[in-house]
Amino acid sequence: MSTPVALGALAGFDERARALLMNTYARQPLALTSGHGVWVTDSSGRELMDLVAGIAVNVLGHAHPALQRALADQAERLVHTSNLYYTQPQLELAQRLVDSAFASRVFFCNSGAEAVEGAIKLARKWGRVHRDGAHVIVCARGAFHGRTLGALAATANARYREPFEPLPRGFVHVAYNDAGAIEAAIDDATCAVLLEPIEGESGVHPLDQGLLHDIRRICDERDVLLMLDEIQTGMGRTGRWWAHQHDGITPDVMTIAKGLGGGVPIGAIMAAPRADVFEPGDHGSTFGGGPLACAAGCAVMQTIADEGLVEHAAAMGDYLAESVSGLAPSAPIDHIRGRGLMLGVGLTIDGAPRVAAAALDAGLIVNAVGSRTLRLVPPLVITRDEIDEAVRRLGRAFATVEATA
Ligand SMILES: Cc1ncc(COP(=O)(O)O)c(C=O)c1O
Numbered sequence: 001m002s003t004p005v006a007l008g009a010l011a012g013f014d015e016r017a018r019a020l021l022m023n024t025y026a027r028q029p030l031a032l033t034s035g036h037g038v039w040v041t042d043s044s045g046r047e048l049m050d051l052v053a054g055i056a057v058n059v060l061g062h063a064h065p066a067l068q069r070a071l072a073d074q075a076e077r078l079v080h081t082s083n084l085y086y087t088q089p090q091l092e093l094a095q096r097l098v099d100s101a102f103a104s105r106v107f108f109c110n111s112g113a114e115a116v117e118g119a120i121k122l123a124r125k126w127g128r129v130h131r132d133g134a135h136v137i138v139c140a141r142g143a144f145h146g147r148t149l150g151a152l153a154a155t156a157n158a159r160y161r162e163p164f165e166p167l168p169r170g171f172v173h174v175a176y177n178d179a180g181a182i183e184a185a186i187d188d189a190t191c192a193v194l195l196e197p198i199e200g201e202s203g204v205h206p207l208d209q210g211l212l213h214d215i216r217r218i219c220d221e222r223d224v225l226l227m228l229d230e231i232q233t234g235m236g237r238t239g240r241w242w243a244h245q246h247d248g249i250t251p252d253v254m255t256i257a258k259g260l261g262g263g264v265p266i267g268a269i270m271a272a273p274r275a276d277v278f279e280p281g282d283h284g285s286t287f288g289g290g291p292l293a294c295a296a297g298c299a300v301m302q303t304i305a306d307e308g309l310v311e312h313a314a315a316m317g318d319y320l321a322e323s324v325s326g327l328a329p330s331a332p333i334d335h336i337r338g339r340g341l342m343l344g345v346g347l348t349i350d351g352a353p354r355v356a357a358a359a360l361d362a363g364l365i366v367n368a369v370g371s372r373t374l375r376l377v378p379p380l381v382i383t384r385d386e387i388d389e390a391v392r393r394l395g396r397a398f399a400t401v402e403a404t405a
Contacts, residue, residue, distance in 0.1 A: 013043065014029065030360065036061070036062055037062060037063075050062070051364065051367075052377060055232075056232045056377040060262045060304075060379060066302070080290050083286075087291045088291075089294035090291065093294040096297075098270075103272055104272060105270075108288040109267045110288055111265055112267055114146075114267050115257050115268060116229060120137065120150045121283055122275060122277065126225055130223075131191055131224070134188065136172060136187075137190070137193070138173075139195070140194075142157075144157065144201035145194070145255075152167055177207060183222070186218070186224055192253070195215070196229045197233050197243035198233050200377075203375070204343060213247060216250075226251045228251040228253070228255075230255065236340075238313070238314075239317060239339060243339065252271065256268050264292065264297075265293060267288075268289075310380075316387060317343065320378075321343055324376070331398035332347050332402070333348070333398075334372075342377055343376040343377075344375055344376075345376065347373065351372075351405075352368035352371055353371070355394075358398075358400040364394060
């Protein structure tokens with residue numbers, strides 16, 4: 001793949017990053033300096049379209065004025081207080097979240113993995129109080145729940161887990177799209193089932209239609225909690241505020257993060273009354289639910305509502321899927337998975353990283369998950385014209401890859 005763009009864009013970043021930053025990420029050859037909406041500018045001044053959006057985080061796009069204003073206003077007043085005191089932004093965001101979903105109460109933290117860690121503790125406490133010490137959580141293969149030890153124990157992927165074993169015990173993994181396997185895995189030691197409604201990191205794999213109903217029923221019949229990890233699927237991305245709302249069921253616990261702060265770190269656990277068993281001293285976080293992050297969350301939720309971005313995500317998702325499918329006659333596209341603006345483009349070739357690199361050269365940021373899937377999780381504000389332009393660029397990337405195959 002040609003690299004002139006990448007080299008120009010790096011301008012010394014690569015070498016300095018290698019010297020200064022721990023070697024944890026396979027970064028793109030790109031240093032970003034600013035952005036607006038769906039667009040970002042690199043250090044050589046080149047504008048690119050960002051269909052990764054900070055990995056499904058920048059729901060309002062980059063530099064949205066409502067988020068800028070909320071952050072500036074809050075920073076003028078109060079940035080941090082700890083949870084020894086009340087703040088208005090935290091209560092306002094909790095109210096907005098409770099109004100958006102099934103939950104009656106919220107616990108705020110700072111990231112996705114932290115939300116999952118907290119949910120694991122909540123499930124164990126619930127098992128101790130209500131199910132005779134049951135503590136095992138049934139999880140799915142292909143799931144990704146984060147990099148901390150508990151979240152990693154819930155994550156099935158051996159590549160992430162093995163270097164850090166032994167991990168906490170009390171997790172079993174079953175096939176993702178198989179309610180029977182979940183049912184068979186539940187026994188007296190089980191306190192909860194934990195699932196993503198669409199598995200994101202493993203390549204945008206949705207649960208089959210109707211399966212959440214079956215899983216909800218099984219959890220009720222067997223008296224265990226249903227916990228949904230909506231860290232990637234939430235905040236309107238799939239065309240509903242929360243992906244489970246497509247299915248008309250409610251979980252007992254939900255973990256959220258990513259888009260909640262529009263780029264400002266924040267996560268949360270939401271719980272229905274049945275699962276709301278934490279007591280003082282059970283859990284905590286110095287930074288969790290700080291006024292700055294919560295002011296960001298309020299601005300994000302208000303703007304999503306004001307701009308109709310949930311419905312927009314549904315419509316633009318359909319349009320994006322249809323437009324990318326339109327490339328199929330001349331591109332190695334097998335099928336498109338996902339919902340709303342959370343799409344996986346399944347390829348017929350083992351070439352997703354090459355397509356992503358060619359897309360970068362064509363001025364488009366997309367994400368390869370595995371060798372055969374491109375993930376598209378753009379800002380929810382993306383327009384039809386921008387989708388047209390992004391798909392033109394993706395078409396050029398496919399053509400480059402075909403030409404050099
Ligand atoms: C479904 C899901 N859960 C948990 C996480 C972990 O979130 P974080 O990286 O904020 O810790 C991710 C991150 O990609 C995710 O997609």
